[in-house]
Amino acid sequence: MSDSLKDIVEIKINGLSISINKHFCKGCGICIEMCPTKVFEWSEKLSEKGVYFPVPSYIDKCTKCRRCELMCPDFAISVEVEEGAG
Amino acid sequence: MSKYRMLKYLRQEVLPTTMCLGCGGGTVLNIFANAVDELGIDPKDLVMVSGIGCSAWIPSPYFKADTLHTTHGRPIAFATGIKVGLPDKYVVVISGDGDLAGIGGNHLLHAARRNIDIAVILVNNFIHGMTGGQVAPTTPFGAKTTTTPYGNIEHPLNISETVAAAGASYVARWTTANPFMLLKSIKKALTKKGFALVEVISQCPVQFGQRNKLRSAPDMLRWFLKNSVPLKKAMKMSPEELEGKIVIGEFIDRERVEFVEELNKIIRGVYVNAD
Numbered sequence: 001m002s003d004s005l006k007d008i009v010e011i012k013i014n015g016l017s018i019s020i021n022k023h024f025c026k027g028c029g030i031c032i033e034m035c036p037t038k039v040f041e042w043s044e045k046l047s048e049k050g051v052y053f054p055v056p057s058y059i060d061k062c063t064k065c066r067r068c069e070l071m072c073p074d075f076a077i078s079v080e081v082e083e084g085a086g
Numbered sequence: 087m088s089k090y091r092m093l094k095y096l097r098q099e100v101l102p103t104t105m106c107l108g109c110g111g112g113t114v115l116n117i118f119a120n121a122v123d124e125l126g127i128d129p130k131d132l133v134m135v136s137g138i139g140c141s142a143w144i145p146s147p148y149f150k151a152d153t154l155h156t157t158h159g160r161p162i163a164f165a166t167g168i169k170v171g172l173p174d175k176y177v178v179v180i181s182g183d184g185d186l187a188g189i190g191g192n193h194l195l196h197a198a199r200r201n202i203d204i205a206v207i208l209v210n211n212f213i214h215g216m217t218g219g220q221v222a223p224t225t226p227f228g229a230k231t232t233t234t235p236y237g238n239i240e241h242p243l244n245i246s247e248t249v250a251a252a253g254a255s256y257v258a259r260w261t262t263a264n265p266f267m268l269l270k271s272i273k274k275a276l277t278k279k280g281f282a283l284v285e286v287i288s289q290c291p292v293q294f295g296q297r298n299k300l301r302s303a304p305d306m307l308r309w310f311l312k313n314s315v316p317l318k319k320a321m322k323m324s325p326e327e328l329e330g331k332i333v334i335g336e337f338i339d340r341e342r343v344e345f346v347e348e349l350n351k352i353i354r355g356v357y358v359n360a361d
């Protein structure tokens with residue numbers, strides 16, 4: 001278990017936030033390949049765990065379907081929508 | 087700390103999970119947590135039971151509810167006892183195909199026949215993952231495993247059809263590439279009176295995928311999507327056309343007399359007559 005906020009990569013835009021927990025992410029690529037609008041790309045650097053992880057660089061394309069959040073086997077993704085920003 | 091809302095249902099001190107990267111078992115755990123959350127079930131009202139294998143690790147130790155990690159093949163037998171003793175609890179079995187349909191196959195059949203009110207999430211990864219990737223009664227014809235290096239010469243058991251025929255109230259099959267349908271069916275299974283089975287075709291990229299030209303979890307998920315046929319369409323196809331396909335959908339959804347309720351009716355009747 002890790003409590004450190006430096007484990008989190010978060011990108012925000014217009015009341016939408018997508019965050020990845022680098023401590024949980026094993027780098028399987030499910031989110032990257034299964035996102036219908038290709039919001040994620042691989043990181044350039046390895047995480048402390050030694051894996052490439054997803055970065056939601058194209059968050060502007062996110063439709064808030066939450067498929068990535070639901071499919072991640074490691075509970076590493078969180079998609080949050082601020083109230084009223086739906 | 088990840089911000090994901092579903093983490094509140096997990097024992098976070100044991101995370102990250104011991105599952106391999108990309109294992110579908112984690113996705114099943116994630117979707118199960120969402121089902122519990124959307125139904126507003128208090129985890130205190132849940133009893134989770136599993137057997138032996140990688141998939142038996144999905145509820146135990148991760149899900150923060152009462153969990154019983156039992157012997158190989160026997161979780162449905164334990165779950166039957168729990169449901170009879172504690173009829174007000176949601177009793178849920180999550181375990182593998184080898185565990186529930188191989189060594190424990192008879193428990194599965196007869197729990198469905200009795201139509202006892204438990205929900206079974208059977209994680210079918212086509213293989214005995216934990217012990218090194220041996221052939222299972224669910225391995226597709228022709229597939230390579232450590233014990234079928236020249237290809238499997240046996241035909242896989244059609245679990246969903248068998249359990250529906252045995253008498254279950256609810257049976258559905260989806261793959262881990264259909265997360266929204268899976269979520270809907272798990273919610274239905276949790277609330278259905280009677281025996282409910284959700285068969286989840288799930289990726290074991292390590293023991294199954296790598297031996298069958300599906301090297302990663304995304305490769306396996308794409309293969310699931312390409313090979314899945316909705317039940318309605320499958321009904322119009324011949325057995326030859328369906329060879330190697332994954333038929334997905336709801337196989338049965340019906341009302342049928344339930345075991346524990348009938349048992350308690352008898353018990354009440356006997357006490358009344360004794361007075």
Ligand SMILES: Cc1ncc(C[n+]2csc(CCOP(=O)(O)OP(=O)(O)O)c2C)c(N)n1
Nearest residue numbers: 139140141158182183184185213214215216
């Ligand atoms: C009585 C008994 N026989 C055999 C074993 C060895 N064993 C452990 S896990 C397993 C297979 C589990 O397969 P499955 O249920 O498909 O789970 P997976 O690991 O694929 O998720 C076997 C045969 C055992 N633990 N106990």
Ligand code: SF4
Nearest residue numbers: 025026028029031072
């Ligand atoms: S699905 Fe989860 S574990 Fe896999 S790469 Fe994405 S964030 Fe990491």
Ligand code: SF4
Nearest residue numbers: 105106109140215290
């Ligand atoms: S061996 Fe297969 S089933 Fe077991 S944890 Fe690894 S990927 Fe999952």
